[in-house]
Amino acid sequence: MNNLLFRVLWKRxxxxxxxFASIGFLIGMFLFLFCLQVYLDMDYxxxxxxxxxxxxxxxxISKKVELGTTTIIDPAFHEEEIKEIKSxxxxxxxxxxxxxxxxxxxxxxxxxxxxxxxxxFEAVPDEFLDVxxxxxxxxxxxxxxxxxxxxxxLLLYNFGFSQARGFPLVSEDLIxxxxxxxxxxxxxxxxxxxxxxxxxxDRVASILVPYTFMxxxxxxxxxxxxLSPMRLIxxxxxxxxxxxxxxxxxxxxxxxxxxxxxxxxxxxxxxxLGILGLIGIFLIILALVVFLTTFRLIILKNxxxxxxxxxxxxxxxxxxxxxxxxxxxxxxxxxxxxSVFLLLAVNFFHNFLTGNGIGIAQTFGFQLITTGLLxxxxxxxxxxxxxxxxxxxxxx
Amino acid sequence: xxxSLNNCMPDALKDSEIESDVWGRELSFRPGECxxxxxxxxKGKTTLISYLYGIRFDYSGSIRLDDSDQKALKPDKxxxxxxxxxxxxxxxxxxxxxxxxxxxxxxxxxxTNYCQKEDVTALGGRLGMKSALDKHVRTLSWGEKxxxxxxxxxxxxxxxxxxDEPFSHLDADNRERAIELIAGEVKKRKAGILLTCLDENxxxxxxxxxxV
Numbered sequence: 339m340n341n342l343l344f345r346v347l348w349k350r351x352x353x354x355x356x357x358f359a360s361i362g363f364l365i366g367m368f369l370f371l372f373c374l375q376v377y378l379d380m381d382y383x384x385x386x387x388x389x390x391x392x393x394x395x396x397x398x399i400s401k402k403v404e405l406g407t408t409t410i411i412d413p414a415f416h417e418e419e420i421k422e423i424k425s426x427x428x429x430x431x432x433x434x435x436x437x438x439x440x441x442x443x444x445x446x447x448x449x450x451x452x453x454x455x456x457x458x459f460e461a462v463p464d465e466f467l468d469v470x471x472x473x474x475x476x477x478x479x480x481x482x483x484x485x486x487x488x489x490x491x492l493l494l495y496n497f498g499f500s501q502a503r504g505f506p507l508v509s510e511d512l513i514x515x516x517x518x519x520x521x522x523x524x525x526x527x528x529x530x531x532x533x534x535x536x537x538x539x540d541r542v543a544s545i546l547v548p549y550t551f552m553x554x555x556x557x558x559x560x561x562x563x564x565l566s567p568m569r570l571i572x573x574x575x576x577x578x579x580x581x582x583x584x585x586x587x588x589x590x591x592x593x594x595x596x597x598x599x600x601x602x603x604x605x606x607x608x609x610x611l612g613i614l615g616l617i618g619i620f621l622i623i624l625a626l627v628v629f630l631t632t633f634r635l636i637i638l639k640n641x642x643x644x645x646x647x648x649x650x651x652x653x654x655x656x657x658x659x660x661x662x663x664x665x666x667x668x669x670x671x672x673x674x675x676x677s678v679f680l681l682l683a684v685n686f687f688h689n690f691l692t693g694n695g696i697g698i699a700q701t702f703g704f705q706l707i708t709t710g711l712l713x714x715x716x717x718x719x720x721x722x723x724x725x726x727x728x729x730x731x732x733x734x
Numbered sequence: 735x736x737x738s739l740n741n742c743m744p745d746a747l748k749d750s751e752i753e754s755d756v757w758g759r760e761l762s763f764r765p766g767e768c769x770x771x772x773x774x775x776x777k778g779k780t781t782l783i784s785y786l787y788g789i790r791f792d793y794s795g796s797i798r799l800d801d802s803d804q805k806a807l808k809p810d811k812x813x814x815x816x817x818x819x820x821x822x823x824x825x826x827x828x829x830x831x832x833x834x835x836x837x838x839x840x841x842x843x844x845x846t847n848y849c850q851k852e853d854v855t856a857l858g859g860r861l862g863m864k865s866a867l868d869k870h871v872r873t874l875s876w877g878e879k880x881x882x883x884x885x886x887x888x889x890x891x892x893x894x895x896x897x898d899e900p901f902s903h904l905d906a907d908n909r910e911r912a913i914e915l916i917a918g919e920v921k922k923r924k925a926g927i928l929l930t931c932l933d934e935n936x937x938x939x940x941x942x943x944x945x946v
Contacts, residue, residue, distance in 0.1 A: 647841075654809060
């Protein structure tokens, strides 16, 4: 770059507009890209690799239990009721959520302390599970017992219990490695199983065991052999069908709302992200305008200098290049600083998520890098072309 | 490079009664010619220089640089002409006040690298400008500024040197030195001179005298 040219063109320019525009641009880029990353992560967490359609297609229904009513409703579903539900037009498939009819206790050895607790299990047919973990199959005679717990339970433990008691956080991998002894008893007999968390479910808020195990254990140790299910899981054709709500309300049933709540929370977070992202875009546009104005000012303030430089034999392109090269250096610095900030922030965010038992497969993604580079390139070329146009318009 | 005027008439002089060898006539300046453009003020000497150098276009008729029409040349083409075909000393000098004399010259020399810094200081020495070159132009006398402007015109290749009353503020000694320097540089390039002046003079060996 021609140093003299630089001195002639930049001498009258106060640097503050550029400094503030750069800071604005830096913050705007950071906000926008960070929101983009969080949005992508959220999308990943809520959809866990499955399509939205598949996620929302299942409902768990139970009977409403109300306090203070004089009539006592039997909370279990009976055969006629199940038949009636199955006949509804919106139902694609229906499965029973089997409860345990036997006594169950768990003995867990956590951090040197033994916990003993009463336990309940439920089981749904495999085709209604959102994930089927490895080693989920169970056959009669096995002492190994795979269980699946709701991801919400892990979140509850990490956010609530462990914080209050000063216990360490438990990750998804850690909970899978905790050995649990399960004792089941009934009809004067009992048996021990080596249970292990095989996976986490987003769909059923319960402690699940394989359907085959539940059937076998209820048969053998069940106090009440004809125990009816209290919850049903149904696959619906279209989640948005208003008939679903109408039927459920008129039959005095209720649905598990956790899935809805989760998507509600996701929706709120996405709106906040959207607003922050928009602020980011707004800052970027504002900075872009200030950049353009600053360069325009340089061109218009230096009428004598630019006229003379052109008359000495400089091309308009040479002059624009001198101004733009400063801009390029500025953008390069902004890119580097923003990359460092983003790397730190995204890393921090991901550590926070994994520390709270939320699995993240994504890392600092290429979407982020491409989007960032595209914005920088766009801003650069808008300014470059704008400058060329201003010079041509005012001096030729 | 052949410079030719064909029935050229500045818009400003359109309605006035004028007697001129230039305006409204056929005239050409052949390469290597040394031309004296003579006229009292306000007859359009500087205007002619501006037309030939491509700074102004407010005339009727036509002006040609070799085969190109003066009005049809693109800006980038003009940049090339000013780098390699024509050098100029403006009457109002037109220097960057905030730069030193040397930087004013170097900003031109950088375009072609025809002269290096040492060449420029050597040239400056010949005009008695050794120490003055390092000073800011705004602190220089008019005579010193004029010499900076002359030096700036001599650090590039050219076919034509356009001089618009270039010695108006120089004393006789300095003028002699400048004339000698210019004559040498012009000869080196086998270039032509177009010099405007108010009164007849014998600064160069003119091959052509034109009344503007």
